[in-house]
Amino acid sequence: MKDLKLGYIVLFAATWGLLLTAPINAQAKVTSEPTQLTVTRASDTTRTLTIFLRTTDPITSLQVTPLDLYRTDGVEIVPATAIKPVQPTVPIKANSLLTIPIKFDLSSIPSGEFNGKLLVRYQDDELIIPISLRMKDSWQRPLAVLVLGILLGMLLSSYRSQGRPRDEVLVRVSQLRTQIRTDEVLKEQPKQPFRKRIEEGLVDVEAALQAEQWDKARQAVEQQENVWLKWRKYRSEWLELLSRGVDELQHSLESMPKSSNYTQTVSLNLERAVKDSPSQDNPALFRDELESLRKQINHYLELQHDIGELKDLCNQLPDEPEELSDNQKNHESNIETCQREAQRLEREMNALYPTDENAYKDLEDRVKVAIDKHRELVKPEIATREGSTPISQAPPTPPVGNMSEEELFKKKFSKNLYPGERTRLRLFNWASYLVAVVFLAGAGFNQLYVSQPTFGANPWSDYFTLLAWGFGAEATRESVTKVVRDWGLPGLK
Incomplete structure (x- = not known):
């Protein structure tokens, strides 16, 4: 019985000894600061980070070894040769702080997020430091694509608001001129009323185009087209x-x-x-x-x-x-x-x-x-006087021919301004467009590029989104401006 109790006591003491010594044996001899490396690249080609190793015991051998980094989609990798740590000299004393620079060669690394490890081997143990590498395209090309989208939107808006109405009117004027050139009667009679009316109306069209009054120009063209159709329908x-x-x-x-x-x-x-x-x-x-x-x-x-x-x-x-x-x-x-x-x-x-x-x-x-x-006072045999005979009834009606040839609009519909006023007007227009581009590009660039650490990982998606954002932002700005202008508020015409 005494031997049994003695055995329990020995077993209990051995168990407590193991429990007390286990944390001591499991405690790492080397710790790192930071515990994880994160590298973000936008435009630079090299990057150097420093890790700090702290050891509680003397170390006679220590080696830092990088491993390959894999992109999250598994398509691209960053080879371990692109990560170059400075190997420390040994031996290292206990309770010392060791600084290890790590240089990353980012010149040929594609955009995207890469993950890997950095192994710190010492004695019979090792320390794993996770590495996260986030790469994005340089800012010049994304900004150029964004500005291109905005400029395309501005060109479309400008053409839709000014160029298209002007071209539509000019096409209709050209068609009307062509029809007039096919009518020989009007061609031979410059003072013919229908030809004169059309020519006078086209002067109104020109004046409306010069004043950029597109609706008025359209109405003037329609009136002259109606005159031509009236002539053509009843020309005989x-x-x-x-x-x-x-x-x-x-x-x-x-x-x-x-x-x-x-x-x-x-x-x-x-x-x-x-x-x-x-x-x-x-x-x-x-x-x-x-x-x-x-x-x-x-x-x-x-x-x-x-x-x-x-x-x-x-x-x-x-x-x-x-x-x-x-x-x-x-x-x-x-x-x-x-x-x-x-x-x-x-x-x-x-x-x-x-x-x-x-x-x-x-x-x-x-x-x-x-x-x-x-x-009654003259002799009854006086002769009757022959006077002017009234004209006969008003005429019926016959055929017509074709129209006279006139030159197409050769004028450029320029503003009849003095050079000073014209220069100031152009400067103001360009300054307005420049301010719009800067604000729109800044907003889109910050939202779609700066806040995206891996921009360019999916080139088609990322760049097309930039282009579409710039195009859509200008279209939205133009629509809002038109709505506000339609309110008729002072200063917003």
Whole structure:
């Protein structure tokens, strides 16, 4: 029994001895600071880090050995030869601090995150120090790609807001010019009203383009296209009315006294009607206007014929003897009265306004009354007077040809500014674009490059993201600017 108790005591003492000595034997003789190495490269080609080794016991042999580093995707490796530690000299005294520089050659290492180990061997033990290497592409190329994306976005925005509307208008103007060049009638008649109207409208287009008023330029082009379509659709009717119809009216006007207010008014109305003919919706409306002018001319010719007949009646009164009685004197005064009345009626006719139907009817009635009154005083066998015949009805309508050739827009639509103003305007525009590029590039570069320690590990994804960010950022800026401009706030036009 005593031997059994003695055995338990010995076993208990041996167990406690093992427990007390185990931590001492397991305690590392060498510790490192830091416990893990992390290297990040952006632009430099070499990097040197220092580790501090602390030993509690003397060390007679110590060797630092790097191992290969593997990228997280397993595709690329960093060979151990790129990591060059400075081997320490031995022996090393107890409780000493050892400094070991480690040089990393990063010149040929691709971008990405690499992980590996650094072995510190001493005596019969070793210390493992984890190594994490994070590589990214140099900043120049990512920044260039980002700026390229922003510039592409700006070019697209600028073209969409200015170049595209301008080019669309110029293309439509060119098409309209081409169509005009195919019409031989307009080509041979520079003063033809439809051609003049289109040319005048294209001047408005040019002015709108110079002022960068794209909507106004589009509207002006549409108006001229409508004029051309109107001509093309009814060109046979237009040609008949503008040639034979107008010529007949002008020929009739030549037989009327040019000094007459009536003649001048009708002539001006005819010129206005011809000039405004492209504004009419169809030839029928223009024909009605010509018919109204024909009617006015006929009124004048009819009155002119009647007053001429009255003058003939005054001249055809019977001759009287040389010795005049009282009755003969009265007869002579009747001749003078007839002539004075004819002259008065003629003045009223010349002063008559062509569209005043009531005044015309009144004058016509008074002329007829005067003719009837004086006809009774002359011999019944007087001959009737041949006067001016009224013009026939207004014309129908025939064919047209093609259009005249005009040079395309050769002007550059430059701002008519003095050199000083033009220079300041250009400087301001370039400064605005430069500020936008700097701010957008700074924001995108910080977000997509600076904060990404392994940028370039996936080149297609990383660089395309930069390009798309720059392009999209400019498109967003342009859209926001347009929305704010549409608010119409002062200073945001």
